[in-house]
Amino acid sequence: MVNHEVKPLAAGLYFVATPIGTARDITLRALDILASADVIAAEDTRSMKRLLEIHGVPLGTRPVIAYHDHNGDKVRPRLMAYLAEGKSVAYASEAGTPLIADPGYDLGKFARQEGVLVTAAPGPSAVIDAMTIAGLPTDRFMFAGFLPNAKNARRNAMAELGDIPATLVFYESPKRVAAMLQDAAEILGEAREAAVCRELTKKFEECVNGTLGSLAMEFAERSVKGEIVVLITRRAEGANEEFDTEAELRKALESMSVRDASDVVSKASGQPKRKIYQLALALDRERKG
Numbered sequence: 001m002v003n004h005e006v007k008p009l010a011a012g013l014y015f016v017a018t019p020i021g022t023a024r025d026i027t028l029r030a031l032d033i034l035a036s037a038d039v040i041a042a043e044d045t046r047s048m049k050r051l052l053e054i055h056g057v058p059l060g061t062r063p064v065i066a067y068h069d070h071n072g073d074k075v076r077p078r079l080m081a082y083l084a085e086g087k088s089v090a091y092a093s094e095a096g097t098p099l100i101a102d103p104g105y106d107l108g109k110f111a112r113q114e115g116v117l118v119t120a121a122p123g124p125s126a127v128i129d130a131m132t133i134a135g136l137p138t139d140r141f142m143f144a145g146f147l148p149n150a151k152n153a154r155r156n157a158m159a160e161l162g163d164i165p166a167t168l169v170f171y172e173s174p175k176r177v178a179a180m181l182q183d184a185a186e187i188l189g190e191a192r193e194a195a196v197c198r199e200l201t202k203k204f205e206e207c208v209n210g211t212l213g214s215l216a217m218e219f220a221e222r223s224v225k226g227e228i229v230v231l232i233t234r235r236a237e238g239a240n241e242e243f244d245t246e247a248e249l250r251k252a253l254e255s256m257s258v259r260d261a262s263d264v265v266s267k268a269s270g271q272p273k274r275k276i277y278q279l280a281l282a283l284d285r286e287r288k289g
Contacts, residue, residue: 009088012117015098021201030121037090041067044094097125130229134195141167158187168232185212193233199226
C-alpha cells in the first residue's frame with residue numbers, strides 16, 4: 001500500500017481514469033488526485049469508494065457525488081457551483097477513461113465554457129487495451145461506441161461505417177453480441193477479420209479472433225458474460241478489384257435463387273452481403289421483366 005501525500009490541487013475539473021478490471025492498474029497520479037481533490041464525482045459511487053478503500057486513500061468528510069446519465073442535468077449545477085467556489089473536483093467513470101462512452105462530456109463542456117481548468121490523469125481504456133491484444137491493424141482506428149439496439153438501426157449504422165479505412169471498434173453487451181456479429185457478417189462481409197475481447201484485465205480475460213462469419217457462428221452457440229469490445233478490420237484496399245460482380249451474379253442467377261446467388265457472390269468477392277443482395281434483386285427483376 002502506498003501512502004498518498006495530500007497536496008492542494010489547483011481549482012478545476014480533473015478527469016481520472018480508473019481500472020477496467022484489475023484494481024492495481026490505476027496510476028499513482030490518479031491516486032494522488034483522488035486523495036487531494038476537494039470533491040469526488042463518480043459514475044458509480046460504490047465502485048469509487050471501494051477503489052479508494054483498496055488503495056488506502058482516505059475519504060474523510062469529502063463528498064462523493066453520483067454523476068451519471070440519469071441524473072446529469074440535476075447534479076451538474078451542483079458540481080459547477082463547487083468549481084465556481086474555487087474547489088477541485090475529480091470525476092471518474094465506473095471503469096476506464098472518462099468521456100469514452102461515459103456521461104462526463106457535458107460536465108467537461110460546461111466547465112470549459114466557464115473558463116475552468118479541465119485536465120486529466122490518463123490511464124486504462126478498454127479501447128486501447130483491446131487494440132493492443134487483438135492483433136488487428138492499429139495504425140488507424142475508429143471508436144464507434146455502442147451500436148443502436150434496434151436491428152434495422154444497427155444494420156444501417158454498420159453500413160455507414162463499412163467503408164471507413166480503419167479498424168472499427170465497438171462496445172457491446174453480452175446479450176447482443178451474437179446478433180451484432182451476425183449483422184456485421186451480413187453487412188460487412190463474412191470474410192472480414194475481427195476479434196471479440198471480453199473481460200479485459202480480469203481473471204477470465206478472453207480474445208477470440210476469426211472472420212466475422214466464424215465469430216457469428218461461434219457466439220450464436222455461446223452464452224457470454226462481462227464487458228465486450230468488438231473489433232473489425234478495415235475493408236481490404238483493392239480487394240477483388242478485378243472481380244466482375246454483376247457478371248458473376250447474372251451467371252449465378254441462371255441456376256440459383258436470389259438469396260443463394262447473393263451468398264455465393266458475396267463470399268467470392270468479399271463484399272457485404274446486403275449490397276450484393278440488393279444488386280441481385282435488381283438483376284433478377286431485369287432478367288424476368
